[in-house]
Amino acid sequence: IQCQLNGKPVELVVDVRQSLLEALRAHGLTGCKEGCGVGECGACTVLIDKVPIDSCITLAIRAEGRAIRTVEGESINGELSPVQQAYVDAGAVQCGFCTPGLVMKTTSYVEGLSQSAGGCCQSGSHAIDRDDIRREHAGNLCRCTGYQTVVDAV
Ligand code: FES
Ligand code: FES
Known part of the structure; x- marks a missing residue:
C-alpha cells in the first residue's frame, strides 16, 4: 500500500x-x-x-x-505537541499504555473544535465542558488515572 x-x-x-x-x-x-x-x-x-x-x-x-x-x-524536533504537553502538565500520564491513543483522540477532538470555531475554540458554537470531553473520549480506557487528570489535560 x-x-x-x-x-x-x-x-x-x-x-x-x-x-x-x-x-x-x-x-x-x-x-x-x-x-x-x-x-x-x-x-x-x-x-x-x-x-x-x-x-x-x-x-x-x-x-x-x-x-x-x-x-x-505529533512531536516536532523533540518538542511535544500542545496536546502532549497538556497531558504532562496535568499529570495525566501514569503507566502510559493508554496515552498514545488518548493523545491522538484528543488531537482529533481539539482540531475539530478549532476548525468548527474558525480557529478559536473559545468562541465556537460547540459546547465544551467536562461531560462533552468525557463523551468524546469514552472509547479510550485508562486503568491508572481515574480520568480526572485526562479531562483536565483536554
Ligand atoms: S487494542 Fe484496539 S481498541 Fe483495544
Ligand atoms: S496511564 Fe496507565 S492505562 Fe492510562
Whole structure:
C-alpha cells in the first residue's frame, strides 16, 4: 500500500489480513498499543484522514491512499505537541499504555473544535465542558488515572 504516514509518503508491504496496528508496529511505529485487540480500549487509536480509528480492527489495506497520523508524528524536533504537553502538565500520564491513543483522540477532538470555531475554540458554537470531553473520549480506557487528570489535560 501507498499512503502518507505522519506527513511523509511511504510504501508498506502488508498481508491482506493484517491489521493497521500490526502493520504500523512492524514499520517501527510502536507508539500505538495493543490493549484488547477487539476495538474496546482505544490504546491503538490513530488518525486516518484526521478521523480517530481503532487500528486493531482496521485492515492495513484500508490505509491505501490515505493520510495516517500516529503519536510519533505529533512531536516536532523533540518538542511535544500542545496536546502532549497538556497531558504532562496535568499529570495525566501514569503507566502510559493508554496515552498514545488518548493523545491522538484528543488531537482529533481539539482540531475539530478549532476548525468548527474558525480557529478559536473559545468562541465556537460547540459546547465544551467536562461531560462533552468525557463523551468524546469514552472509547479510550485508562486503568491508572481515574480520568480526572485526562479531562483536565483536554
Ligand atoms: S487494542 Fe484496539 S481498541 Fe483495544
Ligand atoms: S496511564 Fe496507565 S492505562 Fe492510562
